[in-house]
Amino acid sequence: MTPIISVKDVRRSYGRGQNRFEALKGVSFDIFEGESVAIVGKSGSGKSTLMHVLALLDAPTSGTVELEGVDTRELRGRRLNKTRNKTFGFVFQQFFLTANASVLENVLLPMKIAGVGRIERRRRALAALEQLELADKAKNKAVNLSGGQKQRTVIARALVNDPRIIFADEPTGNLDSHTGAVVEDILFSLNRETGITLIVVTHDEELAARCDRRILIRDGLLVDESAAVAA
Template identity: 45%
Template sequence: MPLLKLQEITRQYKSGQIRVNALKGISLTVEEGEFVSIMGPSGSGKSTLLNIIGCLDRPTSGTYELAGQRIENLSDSRLADIRNRFIGFVFQSFHLIPDLDAQANVELPLIYRGMGARERRFRAVQALEAVGLAERRHHRPSQLSGGEQQRVAIARALVGDPKVILADEPTGALDSRSGRNIMAIFQQLNRERGITIVQVTHEKDIACYGRRIVYLLDGQVEREEILEDPQVAFGEAAVSTTGLLTEVQEK
């Protein structure tokens, strides 16, 4: 059974008296354990599609199944619960709370689950260890580099043990070395933990770290490309199967 299954998805918006067709009958299937990149020019519908996959928005028409469950007609509270328990989000602008340290930022999704403080702290530290930032867990975002902030964001996405991580331009605000580090983490989360990853990017070299590229144009799937030999990211650290950091030679 596919993890994500979208059939004939449309999304329309009103801008004054004008109706904008952001998505025009998109059908897309993502199997559990895939690493899929979504590419397309500005205005092609990439972020709109990712928002629907992430249950942040609803389609105008069409059907969407997540792990076999129909999603499009669920209540707002049920959608919020699905987002919290099944989906991890990573955004270009990190979305960290500036007054909280790294550990407190990572704990946030678990607070919404009603998890006790001791368990939250334990799981947050584990997630920060997995991205190489356990020693900086008491630093606030302003005390971290851009790459470190994005790694905190990945730890926050990871802490809830999600089925899928959705990333919207995850390297867009980073230098090339930090971007490679982020892709190294994504690849090992995908390969060693089996987490499904769907990322939106406008950079072809970043898209090539996945195993499939879906190209959008004018709100439709233009074509798909299977990568038999995806690009391999070599960064400062990579996630091991035990959640500890393994040093990797920079190439």
């Protein structure tokens, strides 16, 4: 069975000479389709750098990231952008919504980039908002939403291109505990019910424990890889 993502001796450094900093120091692991995987570690451990490399938002200095057996170094320009836009959905702590655009306009954005027709864009966006119980907020400006509604909007936006993988970077970091639990339930329901691979970057051990597997990064190294054990 081919992993959906295979990471082989990935290193990522920044700067040169005495100012050179190694954020990743030779990381290797596989992720299989339908898994939920937590990448955990303290601030500065390299976990966010690793997520950016996995999501093809950054390229490794050396080593390889394979996507279903294809070396992603072969992906360039338009092909890279198309692969990233179609294969991945993103849920970030900071939301990254356009504040004065409507909820519907925010959710439509990835489909505009993908070249989906106007009627189909609207149909898919409204379906995603219905799924996230936000259909009644479609015309509201994003700036007027609560934190939980913003994060559900972000999840709807992540879903509209029918991604194979969702990357969630501290998805509950800006939410209170109750709202955070609701958002977690949505993400894990999507993972279980639709088979979307879920990769969560977090320092929250309780969130990590809900995943099938936990990858611990410390000082740019993978120091532990194990099945998560829910409390």
